Amino acid sequence: xxxxxxxxxxxxxxxxxxxxxxxxxxxxxxxxxxxxxxxxxxxxxxxxxxxxxxxxxxxxxxxxxxxxxxxxxxxxxxxxxxxxxxxxxxxxxxxxxxxxxxxxxxxxxxxxxxxxxxxxxxxxxxxxxxxxxxxxxxxxxxxxxxxxxxxxxxxxxxxxxxxxxxxxxxxxxxxxxxxxxxxxxxxxxxxxxxxxxxxxxxxxxxxxxxxxxxxxxxxxxxxxxxxxxxxxxxxxxxxxxxxxxxxxxxxxxxxxxxxxxxxxxxxxxxxxxxxxxxxxxxxxxxxxxxxxxxxxxxxxxxxxxxxxxxxxxxxxxxxxxxxxxxxxxxxxxxxxxxxxxxxxxxxxxxxxxxxxxxxxxxxxxxxxxxxxxxxxxxxxxxxxxxxxxxxxxxxxxxxxxxxxxxxxxxxxxxxxxxxxxxxxxxxxxxxxxxxxxxxxxxxxxxxxxxxxxxxxxxxxxxxxxxxxxxxxxxxxxxxxxxxxxxxxxxxxxxxxxxxxxxxxxxxxxxxxxxxxxxxxxxxxxxxxxxxxxxxxxxxxxxxxxxxxxxxxxxxxxxxxxxxxxxxxxxxxxxxxxxxxxxxxxxxxxxxxxxxxxxxx
Amino acid sequence: xxxxxxxxxxxxxxxxxxxxxxxxxxxxxxxxxxxxxxxxxxxxxxxxxxxxxxxxxxxxxxxxxxxxxxxxxxxxxxxxxxxxxxxxxxxxxxxxxxxxxxxxxxxxxxxxxxxxxxxxxxxxxxxxxxxxxxxxxxxxxxxxxxxxxxxxxxxxxxxxxxxxxxxxxxxxxxxxxxxxxxxxxxxxxxxxxxxxxxxxxxxxxxxxxxxxxxxxx
Numbered sequence: 023x024x025x026x027x028x029x030x031x032x033x034x035x036x037x038x039x040x041x042x043x044x045x046x047x048x049x050x051x052x053x054x055x056x057x058x059x060x061x062x063x064x065x066x067x068x069x070x071x072x073x074x075x076x077x078x079x080x081x082x083x084x085x086x087x088x089x090x091x092x093x094x095x096x097x098x099x100x101x102x103x104x105x106x107x108x109x110x111x112x113x114x115x116x117x118x119x120x121x122x123x124x125x126x127x128x129x130x131x132x133x134x135x136x137x138x139x140x141x142x143x144x145x146x147x148x149x150x151x152x153x154x155x156x157x158x159x160x161x162x163x164x165x166x167x168x169x170x171x172x173x174x175x176x177x178x179x180x181x182x183x184x185x186x187x188x189x190x191x192x193x194x195x196x197x198x199x200x201x202x203x204x205x206x207x208x209x210x211x212x213x214x215x216x217x218x219x220x221x222x223x224x225x226x227x228x229x230x231x232x233x234x235x236x237x238x239x240x241x242x243x244x245x246x247x248x249x250x251x252x253x254x255x256x257x258x259x260x261x262x263x264x265x266x267x268x269x270x271x272x273x274x275x276x277x278x279x280x281x282x283x284x285x286x287x288x289x290x291x292x293x294x295x296x297x298x299x300x301x302x303x304x305x306x307x308x309x310x311x312x313x314x315x316x317x318x319x320x321x322x323x324x325x326x327x328x329x330x331x332x333x334x335x336x337x338x339x340x341x342x343x344x345x346x347x348x349x350x351x352x353x354x355x356x357x358x359x360x361x362x363x364x365x366x367x368x369x370x371x372x373x374x375x376x377x378x379x380x381x382x383x384x385x386x387x388x389x390x391x392x393x394x395x396x397x398x399x400x401x402x403x404x405x406x407x408x409x410x411x412x413x414x415x416x417x418x419x420x421x422x423x424x425x426x427x428x429x430x431x432x433x434x435x436x437x438x439x440x441x442x443x444x445x446x447x448x449x450x451x452x453x454x455x456x457x458x459x460x461x462x463x464x465x466x467x468x469x470x471x472x473x474x475x476x477x478x479x480x481x482x483x484x485x486x487x488x489x490x491x492x493x494x495x496x497x498x499x500x501x502x503x504x505x506x507x508x509x510x511x512x513x514x515x516x517x518x519x520x521x522x523x524x525x526x527x528x529x530x531x532x533x534x535x536x537x538x539x540x541x542x543x544x545x546x547x548x549x550x551x552x553x554x555x556x557x558x559x560x561x562x563x564x565x566x567x568x569x570x571x572x573x574x575x576x577x578x579x580x581x582x583x584x585x586x587x588x589x590x591x592x593x594x595x596x597x598x599x600x601x602x603x604x605x606x607x608x609x610x611x612x613x614x615x616x617x618x619x620x621x622x
Numbered sequence: 623x624x625x626x627x628x629x630x631x632x633x634x635x636x637x638x639x640x641x642x643x644x645x646x647x648x649x650x651x652x653x654x655x656x657x658x659x660x661x662x663x664x665x666x667x668x669x670x671x672x673x674x675x676x677x678x679x680x681x682x683x684x685x686x687x688x689x690x691x692x693x694x695x696x697x698x699x700x701x702x703x704x705x706x707x708x709x710x711x712x713x714x715x716x717x718x719x720x721x722x723x724x725x726x727x728x729x730x731x732x733x734x735x736x737x738x739x740x741x742x743x744x745x746x747x748x749x750x751x752x753x754x755x756x757x758x759x760x761x762x763x764x765x766x767x768x769x770x771x772x773x774x775x776x777x778x779x780x781x782x783x784x785x786x787x788x789x790x791x792x793x794x795x796x797x798x799x800x801x802x803x804x805x806x807x808x809x810x811x812x813x814x815x816x817x818x819x820x821x822x823x824x825x826x827x828x829x830x831x832x833x834x835x836x837x838x839x
Contacts, residue, residue: 067666076669078812081799083672085663087716088799091725093665103666110665189839196839207820208836216835227837269814276669390829397825400811401818407836438812439804441795448787453771455698455790456763460705460806463794467807 024295025068025302028326028333032301035061035337036617038322040308040352043135045343045586047290048178048603052610053341054299055254058617061335063306063324065344066104066131071138071287075101075279077272080438087441101138101277101285105130107550111496115503122543125376125485125506126550127347133304134287135345136553137599138277142231142284143405143431144184145596146175148193150414154480154592157418158425160511161480162375162591165563165572168195174604176201180243181258182284182603183265185402186230194227194410200242203235205406206270209399211391211434211471212407218530224430224522225412229405232284232600233274238262254297261293274403306333309499311340311356311365311582319582325497339581339613339622343606346588347376347487350558351502354489364489366576371569372559374486376504377593379554380428380477381547382516385535386527387450391434391469399435399468407432411595424514428477428595430522436468443467449535470535473526475519478595479512481557485549506549513542520545556587556598574609581622585609655733658682660724675712675719682722682732683714690739691717693755695793697762705806708797716796731788738785745782 026032036058039049046062054060076099081087084098091098095106107126116124130136149168154161172195178184179201186205188196205228208216216226240262248254265288266280274283281288294300305327312334314320321336342349353372356365364372411427437443444463451462484507489500517540524538539545562568565577574589576582585606587598594601616622660679675681683691692709695717699708708714721732742765746754750761757765766786768779775783797803826833 074669079670080801080804080812082712082716082801084669085667085673085678086720086723086728087795091662091723091727093662093667093725098663098667099669105665187838189837191839206818207833210821210825210829210831213821213826213831213833213835214829216837217831220835220837225837226835227839268818270818271812271814395825396808396810397821398811398813398815399821436807436809436811439798439807439809441792441799443798443807444794445791448771448773448790453774453787455766455770456700457702459698459790459794460700460702463798464807467798 024300025304028303028306028329028331031061031303031335032059033336035059035301035335037061037339037341037613038063038335038337039341039343039585040322041135041343041345041348041586042133042291042302043137043286043343043345044599044602045606047134047137047286048606049341049343049585049610050300051290051294052607053614054294054297055248055257056251056614058299058614060294060300061337062300062302063308063322063335064133064302064304065307065327066133066135066304068304069103069133069138069287071101071277071281071285072279075277077276077279081440089441096139096275099273099276101275102130102136103132105132105136112501113493113495114501115490115493117503117505121548122508123506124548124550125378125504126548127502127504127555128550128553129345129348133302134285134291137284137286139275140599141404141597142233142274143597144179144230144232144600145429146195146197147171147594147596147601148195150193151592151594151596154426160425162560162562164591165561165568170572171601171604171608174608175600177247177607178600178603180239181247182232182289183234183238184230184232184600185228185235187228189227191225191227191410192414200239200246202230205229206235206402208406209401209435210394210397211388212432214388214390214530215432215434215471215526216407219409219526221529222525224409224526226407226409229408231402231405233402234265234267234282235402237267238265257293257296261296265289268402270402271400307497307499308344308352309355309497311352313358313360313579317360317579319579325499327497338617339583341583341585341609341613342588343585346555346558346586347502349584349586349588350487351489353559355500361578366559366569366578366582368578369566369569371567373488374483375481375557375560376485376487376555377479377481377557377590378549379552379593379595379597380475380479380512380515381552382475382519382539382545383472383547384520384523384527384538385470385472386523386530386532387466387535388469388471388527388530388532390531393465394468397436397468399437401435404433405431422518424511424518426478426480426511426515426595428475428515428519430519431474431476433472433474434470439467471527471530471532473523475516475523476552476595476597477512477515477519479593480509481592482507482509487558508543508546508549510542513546515542516546517542554593554598556590556593559584559588560591561589562591573612574605575612583609583613655736658722658724658729658732660722662724675715679722679724681715681718683718687736687739688714688718689755690742690753693762694739694742694789697766698790698793699797706802708793711797711800711802713793713796717792720792720796731792734785734788738782738789741782741785
C-alpha cells in the first residue's frame with residue numbers, strides 16, 4: 023500500500039526521505055529501485071497530475087481570465103497549489119522589506135513540490151562551476167569535480183528526458199551519447215533573436231529542457247540506469263513506454279497529464295511506487311530529526327496535518343530533501359543537549375550562505391514580426407533556444423567588473439492571447455481605440471520579445487537564515503528569519519544584462535519597451551524572486567567549514583544526508599534542478615553502498 | 623505567457639495603485655467604497671472546472687454602471703467585419719467579475735473604474751447635457767479623443783487618461799482571451815500536434831532569415 027497514513031506506516035524503514043520534489047523524488051526513486059525500503063514524508067496534499075491538470079483550458083474558462091492573484095501567484099492555471107511566497111498559516115520573518123535586503127521564500131505544499139510548475143530548464147554545471155574559488159578567489163570550491171558528477175547528469179537526463187544539443191562550448195558540458203533528446207525547432211522570434219545576437223557577438227544555441235520531444239529510449243536506457251538490476255530495468259522500461267511525447271500544446275507550467283515533461287509526480291514517483299519499496303505519507307509536516315542514545319538519527323517527528331497530531335517515523339537513515347531553507351529549518355529546530363545549535367551545526371554554518379539567482383528582464387517590440395500570417399508557435403512552451411554565458415575570457419581578464427556569468431532566456435511568439443497580450447501598447451499606438459485599435463492589435467500581436475537574464479550570485483556573509491526567537495507557524499513550529507544582501511558582483515551583472523538585452527533588441531531592428539536600467543541595484547530582482555534558492559548547509563572538505571561532505575552526508579551525524587540545493591557551495595547561472603537531481607542520485611548510491619557495507 | 627511575465631503584469635498593475643486614492647483633475651476615486659462581500663477561491667481551487675463570472679463572488683456593477691461600461695468597451699472594441707464587439711464577447715461580465723473580485727489589485731481597479739465610469743457620464747452631461755451612453759457616437763469620440771493617450775492628454779485630463787488606459791487594457795484583455803478574440807488575432811495553437819515544424823521556409827526567406835540561425839557545435 024504505497025500511500026499510507028501516520029496510523030498505517032511501518033514500524034521501521036531503511037530511509038526516510040523528507041520532501042517529494044526534485045531531490046526527494048530522485049532520492050526515493052534511486053533508493054527504492056535499488057531495494058531500500060523508503061518512507062517519504064510530504065508536507066502538502068496528494069496531487070495527481072493525470073486528473074488535476076488543466077490541459078487546454080482557455081483563459082475565459084477560469085476566474086478573472088486566469089489572472090494571477092494572491093491565491094495563485096503565477097496565474098490560476100499554474101500547477102502550484104497551497105503554495106507561493108506566502109503560505110497561509112506558515113509565516114516567516116524578513117529583517118527588512120526594502121527591495122535590496124529582502125528575501126521572499128517560495129514554497130509549494132503539494133506532492134511533487136515545485137517540480138509540478140517549474141520551467142523545466144535543465145542545464146549542467148560546467149567544470150569551472152565546481153572550482154569557483156580556485157578560478158577567481160571568491161566564494162567556495164565544491165568538494166567534487168565535474169567529472170565526479172557527469173555520470174549522474176547522464177543518468178538523470180536519460181531518466182527524466184531532456185532535450186538539447188551537444189555544442190561543445192566553454193563550461194557548457196556535452197552529454198554522453200544517447201542522453202539528450204532532439205531539441206524542438208526554433209520559433210520565428212528565436213531565429214530573429216539568434217540573428218540579432220550574432221551581430222553583437224552573443225551566441226544562441228538549442229535550449230535544454232526536461233520535455234519529451236520524442237519518447238524515451240526504453241530499449242537501451244534501462245540497462246544504463248540500473249546495471250545488474252533486471253527488476254528495476256523492467257519497471258523503468260514499462261514506465262518510459264507509458265510516458266507520451268510532447269503534443270506541442272498547453273503550457274508546461276500547468277503540469278502535464280500525459281507525463282510528457284518532468285515533474286516528480288509523473289516521473290520519479292510512479293516507478294518508485296511500482297517497486298513496492300516506497301510508502302508515502304502526505305500532509306506530514308516534518309519538523310525535527312530525533313536521535314538515539316548514540317547520537318545517531320533515529321527518525322523524524324512530523325505533524326499529521328489532517329489530525330494536528332504529533333507523529334514519529336523511524337529509519338536507519340534520514341534524507342532531507344525538503345527544499346534548501348526548509349531542510350535548514352528542520353536541522354536548526356532539531357535542538358538537543360548534544361546539539362544545542364541545532365543538528366549537524368557544529369560548524370555554525372547551518373543557514374549560512376543562502377543564494378538565489380540574479381534576475382533581470384527587458385522587453386522589446388520588433389517591426390519585422392508585425393502583421394505576420396497565422397503561426398502555431400506553442401511549441402514546447404518556452405526556451406527552444408537560449409544563450410549560455412559567453413564572456414569567460416573577458417571576465418577572467420577583469421574586463422567586466424563582475425566575477426560570474428549569466429545565461430539568457432528568451433520569450434516571444436504568437437502565444438495564446440491572455441489578459442496582458444495587448445495591454446500597455448499605447449507607446450506603439452498613440453492611444454488608438456475603436457476599429458484602429460483592433461487593427462493595431464492584429465498588427466502588434468506576436469511582435470514582442472522578452473529577455474530574462476539568469477546569473478550567478480556569489481555566497482556572502484550577509485545572506486542567511488536563522489530561527490526567529492519568537493514566531494511560530496500554525497503547527498507550533500519555530501519559523502525562519504531571513505537576511506539578504508547583494509554584492510556589486512550581482513548588481514553590476516544585472517546592469518550588464520540590461521545593456522546586452524538592449525543591444526540585441528536594437529540589432530534586431532526593434533525598440534526597447536520601457537527603460538533600460540543602467541543602475542544595477544534597480545535592475546536586479548529581489549532575493550528569492552527567481553525561486554532558485556540554494557545553500558544554507560554547504561558541502562565541503564572538512565567539518566569545521568562546512569555542513570556535509572561531498573556525498574551530502576552531515577559531518578556530525580553520519581546517518582543524516584541532505585539531498586536538496588542546501589548543499590550547493592556555489593550557485594552557477596545554470597538553473598539548479600538538474601544538479602540537485604544528479605547530486606541526489608549520487609548521494610543515494612552512496613547511502614546504498616554504506617548500507618550494504620553495514621556502515622549505516 | 624510564462625510565469626514571470628504574469629508576475630511582471632501584476633507588478634505593473636500594482637505600480638498604478640498609488641493614484642487611486644487621490645482626488646485629481648476631475649476623477650474622484652476618493653470616496654471609500656464598501657468592501658466587497660465575496661471570498662477568494664483559495665490556494666487549492668478546482669483547476670479543471672469551467673467558471674463563469676458570478677460563480678465565485680457576486681457581481682457588483684449596477685445597471686447604470688453596466689450600461690456605461692458596455693458603451694465604453696464597445697467604443698474601444700467595436701464590431702467589424704471580422705469579429706464581434708467587446709460587449710458581445712462577454713467583456714462587460716468580465717469587467718463586473720474583475721471589479722467585484724476580493725483581491726487587492728482588483729479592488730484598486732474597482733476604485734479607479736467606478737470613478738472613471740462616473741466621470742464619463744459627468745463629462746457627457748458637462749459637455750453635451752447627457753449621460754455618456756445617451757450621446758451621439760461623434761460626441762462620445764470627442765470625449766475619448768481627449769483622454770485616449772496618457773502622453774498627450776491635457777493636464778486637466780491626466781487622471782481620466784489613466785483611467786482610460788487601464789480600462790482599455792482590461793477591455794482588450796477580456797476580449798482577446800475569448801474564443802472571438804483568439805479568432806480575431808488568428809491564434810491557431812492550443813491544439814495537439816504530432817510534430818512541431820517551426821515557421822515555414824517562405825516566411826523565413828521573406829524576413830531574411832535562415833533556418834540555421836541557431837549555432838550548432
